[in-house]
Amino acid sequence: MERGFKLLSSLVLSSTLLTTASIAAGGDGALDKVMKARGLSEADVVRAAKTYNPTGVHDKYLAFSSGGQSGQVLVYGVPSMRLLKYIAVFTPEPWQGYGFDEESKKVLDQGKIRGKDITWGDTHHPALSETDAKADGKWLIINDKANPRIAVIDLSDFETKQIVVNPVFKSEHGGSFFTQDSEWIIEAAQYAAPFDNNYHPIEDYKESYRGGVTMWKFDPKHGRIQEKDSYTIELPPYMQDLSDAGKKVSHGWGFTNSFNSEMYTGGIEVGMPPNEAGMSRNDTDYLHVYNWKKLAELAKDPKNVKVINGHRVVPMDIAVKNDALFLIPEPKSPHGVDVDPTGEYIVVCGKLDTHASVYSFSKIQTLIKNKDYAGTDPYGIPILDMKKALHGQLELGLGPLHNQYSPIDGEIYTSLYVDSQVVKWNFKTLKVLDRVNVHYNIGHLAGMESNTADPQGEYIIALNKLSIDRFNNVGPLHPQNHQLIDISGNKMDLLVDMPIPLGEPHDVVTIRASKLHPKVRYEMGTNSRTEQISEGKTLAGQERIERKGNDVKVYATLVRSHINPERITVNKGDNVTIYMTNLERAEDETHGFTVDNYNVHASVEPGKVATVKFKADLEGVFPYYCTEFCSALHLEMMGYLMVKDPNKKYESAQKLKMATMSKEQLNAEYDKTVAVNKATDDVIQSVVKFLKENHFEKHEVVKNLVTDALDQYGKIPEQKKLSDAAIKEGDFEKAVLFENMIWQYMVKTADVGIRAKDLLVKFVATKQSPEAARGEVAFNEGGCSGCHVIGKVSSGPDLTGVLGRHENGAKWVADFIKNPKEKFEDPYVKAMIDYFNLRMPDQNMKDEEVKNIIEYLKWVDSNANLF
Template structure:
């Protein structure tokens, strides 16, 4: 009853908030609500998550992609999906796993010589400084194949994968220490550290758990495998971890299940594993001093080398007072350290309580050697009651926790109850609950596991969706639900289907902390951040052969790939170095060759390479896979593979139908005239840009530089054209003039974009009515005939209000709303005759028409810019 009362109270609160918004709303809003069956509460929730075009989110979420082996990136509060990041699995759009540079990263994840091309991404972590997210690095683990990957948040690319040499599975990764000195990765299912066979009967003697401390260099964003180590732990099946912060900095906490050390055996008549591993009332929370262990690992006397990796054995850790156990609720599934590091919350899946431990009590017990006993492996056990701050009863199936910016406030997921509970870990009082759909696992707060949680929202990562979305077959999407926690009562705002893998856990960061770059220094190998050996600039394109090894140094720029023809022998090993010469933002090119299973994504400035054996004879088109310009389809070439052992008999080539000298001269003159006219447009744009100080605006300046780079190539083509004319070869001259036109089109394309961008930057600010009028102008189809600033299929509308005297506004209004009544007006009749078109009735209402007139006033105010 209490659960339903809380939900009803939330609806009442939201309804009252919506009333004000609805009062101010237009009739259109009410009509939309009626048609779609929306309540006032729905509208308010929609408004809380809606981002108008061009408005960006406050937070960015990085979610694991589960069995897809990737990561997802989306924004909050909009819940708009922004990107997939290829991590442990090939990702074709970005060429991840298809170009040579990303293959090298992916192959770092090979295990015992075996290629592994899938992963089960689980727990992402953001790098920290003083316990606060710094927005530089992102790491994530692979549960299925114990590995950790590092992602650079300057370009959202995976830069490193490291394989754990001793663990055979792991769930508890990855967790940064508070200054990103180390990354904690804990094992899941106990197994021998070596790679040899050990019978299950030797489980207690030879199977082990462990926690790996990966040394991390936050300056370069790389794991230092040589200076990393693993702490041997009992075969209790370790689970999740968290690093201490603030007062508990230097310590790590890892919980576990199966302190019974049960191994199942259904096939031989034993009870199932799940029955035998839950007999004990408690399991063990592992508490270890990672700073002390890191010092111990520097001395070879304290470590054993297993599979080339340092391992600190339990007896060494115990002898040096660096490893302890505390009983915790049975089958726990997470341990979460409070923002100040003083409180440690653990929830047991089979317990209705959350247990809150207090670091100062734990530390006092450790310092005074006040132990309740030892486990079978000699590890000191602290008394649970003496370590606890207290317990709070939350509900069925408590799992994971996130902190808010309110002192003592914590949010916990209830898997069985399908609820989120808000409570206070200091007073141990429950404050609120909200229903979710369904069976929530992890939660994602806004920086909710850092020393500086932001509050505002919680995301419920639900395992089931059932009836929430359109039926797409028996494999349903999972459901991330955004919950507003800014008020006294939680309010579920929106559902987000996740159609990729099982998104296990997510972390969120303020968008303002992310500083991704939009282009690379020319010739960058983006996986190493160094200049690529295959960097190729314009004019350096070439094909080099060394025996049967062929290297192609190629460039891509709107709208051609150079070289456009490549001929190799069957059996050749071909390496193509591809450099994107663009300097404009977002001018990505892609590259693929028919039949050869290669693809590269080339962002501005990037150099990537593809490698293949030309083992198939034939002709294979290659092309730019990213629609990059008006001449995108023309951005292609041919790979021609011939068999050196085969004698080719050339067929008689069909001769091209030749023109008469007079026809060639006319074609040449026509092409030159077209180029002159196109150049006049370019020069008018250049004049406008210079007169309006384009160089003061970085975005416009970058576009101009890119346009002039294209324009600068015209002189050489003109020289070749003139030489052909002088030699009497007009056919070749026409071809060179056509190339000039291609460069002019590219120049004009970018130049006009630069002009449009500059106009928006320097024009007077639009009123709300003018902005609405521009939208109505576009959506009403007016732009199909009218182009502001020039005559098109209809007259230029700049100055249209002044053309019709004092009653100009009324004339325009009448003409928009009922144009057919004015077809006999002498002025209108003249326009109809000239353009051979009649103004159609677009059925604009009076408000839309008034707004369009306000837009036309704004156009007149800025007439010099169009």
């Protein structure tokens, strides 16, 4: 019945599209002309329509593909097959600043092996977290085949949060697979090797080399692997391969296949047959069947484990003695092992055999219960009889590899590598139903949530290793080809090719987009890798540069369209740390940051804090700027890092200029400098007056700041004496230099004094209501303070008294905050835009936040005399 409805739906769609084509052909004939010009059939048009997303329309599914040797993950939509994102995982990725900012460096550092930096990875098998054996959209994990590691990706922001190195494996392929409630992750070794880190000759292969399966304990609430609670099951030195976790009736069990039951070790360089011959002599290899739930309990007792490299290993004899480890013969050189949605059937394909083998979990359990063994392997592991464990076998074709399930009972799809086909068959009735050719040499295939207890059907993606002639020639290194296949009808229909220009994309998992709920911004000041508030969180008005010896810390903010501060001066040899907080609240307003020539970069999404560190070992002047085109004034979003050598004496350009000036010009320069100093001193005196009138001495923290300010101010009289003496001698050039020094002290005084004033305001102003206090937080964390500074004109107008500038001012301001664009043509707003050369951005404030900001502005107005 379900298949009938899907077929009818497909026919209706095709009919509708062909009718549309007929109408177009009968009208201006535009579609007919396109079809003729490009040689398209009606079927081509239908296939194009099935994958086309009009602008703004989103995909139903998201696919997460391994990025192979890039060490990354690719994300694309289905059915559009549009590439959406790279997720940086095991290797640096410049656009996202991954491996360039300090937060992501700490994640990458988790992937060091024995203290060694690993700067590349080979991502292979992604897996989505599950609840009750169904994808829940919370976490994505992926393994590194080249360097046995597992990474955890948070799907709330698509960032890598943890990398864990396997302490006993030297390589792996059979990772990573969640158990049905994401409480454990299965990672199987590949090439057998000693668990310790010592040298062992190859002649000791059977005695000293080992395979294994690591069961990583996972916290699905916080999304972290718990290394101390994890353990490894010791296995013989067969080459373990892919795994799958039991589900539903088989929950608590794991299944890992293998090759090289011959335990052949090659030696082509000494005249032995190559590995590919010696590792394929036997007709069968082994499917490992293990009760990981029982083994997890056994591993809690120190008597049942060996500790190797600080990690718990359950020896084979312990697993065997406790009826927790078994072997079943399987067709030679198998690759995929896939548990069906009910957990009853386990399908294994041997790539050197034409058959798929379907094992029955209930039959396996009966054999175990009755201790009905066909024998043991050389390590004493019980071997179950293959025929007694099988539900059945079916010949599919050449090179069967991997399987995906359908929502239709018994329906399964298998990739045939040699035949370059996907075959649809029924694993219960053991009948082939359909085939479709793909291009070329398919490896994995991916259905929609098809490796869960809730497969969706609709599509299969063929992950082809070769593309040969499918795309434009771009040189000897070709893209690989992911092909989307419609499986909604009786016959499979190949819809579209998708070149993948990042190799080798090994496996894909998919999920309904409706299950994903990624955030569009971070809580203000967040370290995205730890999900905690960063020590470098900086709001507008808090920007500062702090020096302690040779360590310089810069607390900076980024908001359209400026970086604050815009000038940073350090000494050559200083260790510089720059914390950057993106004050934006608008969606998709990312800022980037780099310092030219210093090999640092960060991507700073709204609300995020990113940190860069470097040694200022290059003397000179280096622009820094926003690397993400963010506004019309993007190019103006910049500043200068100025690195001076403290051991050098620099000739002032201003001094050189004065040396060429006439007496009259020097006199004028002196008068101008004195006037600037007078204006600056007026500001200082107004601050001093405010501090005294409001009894700053009663507040210790303010008093300390005032002491610092007066320390700087106290150095001015001596410089003034020297200036006056120079004037008396008629040396205006020297006098100007002394006046410039006075200005330096005044600026330092004003900086500290204004901070003292702002702090004192908090103590002496009327108490804020809870709403006003929340409004101030929203004002600062919402990015308003990036342009508006209360009590002074900054990048935008001073908002003191803003509620009185318009009729029904509170409503006017609230409406403006919620929808700025509607007022851009208002004469008052237009004048402000023209004057400040900035437009008010929509910061996506919630109604409650806007209401609280209005209360905060009322509080500002009631204390206007303090600002």
